[in-house]
Amino acid sequence: MKCTFVEVAPESDFSVQNLPYGIYSTDSKPVPRVGVAIGSVVLDMHALATYGLFDKVEGLAAEQVFNQPQLNNFMGLGRPVWRQVRSILQNFLCNDDNTVRKRVGDVESVAVPLCNVHMHLPAQIGDYTDFYASREHATNVGMMFRGKDNALMPNWTHLPVGYHGRASSVVVSGTSLHRPNGQRRPDPNKPPVFGPSMRLDYELEMAFFVGPGNARGSPLSLEQAEERIFGLVLMNDWSARDIQAWEYVPLGPFLGKSFGTSISPWVVTMDALEPFRVAQPTQDPTPLPYLRGPSTAVLAGYDINLQVHIKPHNGEKFHLLTQSNLKHMYWSLRQQLVHHAINGCNMRPGDLCGTGTISGPNKESFGSMLELSWSGQTEISLDESGGITRKFIEDNDVIRLTGYCQADGFRVGFGECTGQILPAKDLAL
Ligand SMILES: O=C(O)/C=C/C(=O)CC(=O)CC(=O)O
Numbered sequence: 001m002k003c004t005f006v007e008v009a010p011e012s013d014f015s016v017q018n019l020p021y022g023i024y025s026t027d028s029k030p031v032p033r034v035g036v037a038i039g040s041v042v043l044d045m046h047a048l049a050t051y052g053l054f055d056k057v058e059g060l061a062a063e064q065v066f067n068q069p070q071l072n073n074f075m076g077l078g079r080p081v082w083r084q085v086r087s088i089l090q091n092f093l094c095n096d097d098n099t100v101r102k103r104v105g106d107v108e109s110v111a112v113p114l115c116n117v118h119m120h121l122p123a124q125i126g127d128y129t130d131f132y133a134s135r136e137h138a139t140n141v142g143m144m145f146r147g148k149d150n151a152l153m154p155n156w157t158h159l160p161v162g163y164h165g166r167a168s169s170v171v172v173s174g175t176s177l178h179r180p181n182g183q184r185r186p187d188p189n190k191p192p193v194f195g196p197s198m199r200l201d202y203e204l205e206m207a208f209f210v211g212p213g214n215a216r217g218s219p220l221s222l223e224q225a226e227e228r229i230f231g232l233v234l235m236n237d238w239s240a241r242d243i244q245a246w247e248y249v250p251l252g253p254f255l256g257k258s259f260g261t262s263i264s265p266w267v268v269t270m271d272a273l274e275p276f277r278v279a280q281p282t283q284d285p286t287p288l289p290y291l292r293g294p295s296t297a298v299l300a301g302y303d304i305n306l307q308v309h310i311k312p313h314n315g316e317k318f319h320l321l322t323q324s325n326l327k328h329m330y331w332s333l334r335q336q337l338v339h340h341a342i343n344g345c346n347m348r349p350g351d352l353c354g355t356g357t358i359s360g361p362n363k364e365s366f367g368s369m370l371e372l373s374w375s376g377q378t379e380i381s382l383d384e385s386g387g388i389t390r391k392f393i394e395d396n397d398v399i400r401l402t403g404y405c406q407a408d409g410f411r412v413g414f415g416e417c418t419g420q421i422l423p424a425k426d427l428a429l
Pocket residue numbers: 130131132133134137141142145203205237239248253355356357
């Protein structure tokens with residue numbers, strides 16, 4: 001399949017096999033609306049609809065779906081509609097004889113260069129949940145927070161552990177965040193203190209957007225869950241480890257994480273990721289039937305290369321910190337969604353579910369500085385000469401997450417999820 005509407009370089013994240021959705025605006029058209037990235041341009045989905053491109057898609061009212069500042073309505077339509085739109089777009093982009101293509105004529109009438117757009121959050125996120133689905137990460141953090149003997153809690157291999165995050169502070173890539181202030185207890189023999197976090201960290205994650213979801217009281221099967229995940233983004237679950245370690249007992253993460261969570265702006269659909277399915281890690285003990293399902297042969301993992309880079313405030317270049325892969329994740333995306341809804345909790349279009357930090361088996365794949373510096377015990381070197389080091393994030397450092405699936409001759413990529421940490425606000429308390 002070759003895009004003939006615009007040029008797409010082989011190393012572009014946004015191949016014609018990808019077609020991720022996002023919400024964008026431009027200086028001349030400042031109202032946010034639905035776009036699809038291809039090569040180095042963004043297609044205006046509402047403009048394409050006015051040319052009649054999606055007229056034959058049943059159940060798609062273009063005005064309500066594409067002339068919108070968020071993707072929730074499109075996410076709510078479900079996989080059969082997403083698939084039709086995908087194949088219509090591919091035909092439009094690759095076939096010079098396409099009737100609408102002839103009517104559209106020039107690229108400028110339906111597309112703008114990526115370098116000229118402002119990206120917004122892809123959806124209005126009603127609820128945000130974060131799982132804890134990498135065995136390696138859970139073991140590492142458990143060892144540091146609770147000691148070697150309690151590293152992996154007894155429930156961990158039986159269910160995808162998660163916590164309810166804060167949807168209001170999810171921000172799109174490019175948004176800077178201030179270092180949070182909070183309560184922490186640096187000396188376990190003294191009372192707690194208040195002030196800027198001294199152990200600010202990133203977490204390399206991906207997150208899925210829920211599609212149609214489920215009615216309250218009606219759980220989902222694994223097969224249903226498969227059809228109800230719209231797509232994936234990169235996510236950085238910024239974490240203030242000192243605030244977290246002091247506050248988390250016994251109810252879990254709270255203010256150590258809710259000051260901000262960054263996501264990448266382009267949502268890569270599950271249909272685009274289909275060719276990159278792989279087996280998930282072997283699950284031992286065998287999960288309960290609701291998390292297992294009859295279709296054991298289904299490949300429930302995804303081979304997605306992930307990287308984290310840091311640009312230290314006292315350095316010139318980005319430096320690679322983490323190189324991991326979504327395939328390491330113990331609990332699959334569909335198991336996470338099934339578990340979330342099994343008690344009858346209703347999931348809604350645009351809900352966001354983080355996978356949890358994606359650490360792999362070796363040190364290069366550790367998805368947080370907490371793990372890389374082993375709770376601040378060792379310095380992480382950020383340049384060849386060893387002159388720039390970190391244990392945790394410093395003010396004005398930039399953290400960048402990237403990810404892509406590699407096929408023969410093309411990529412299905414995620415763009416980037418970037419954020420800079422600004423100094424804490426002086427609260428003059
Ligand atoms: O084990 C703990 O107490 C802490 C866990 C976390 O940091 C929660 C979290 O964000 C899970 C994850 O990203 O994997």
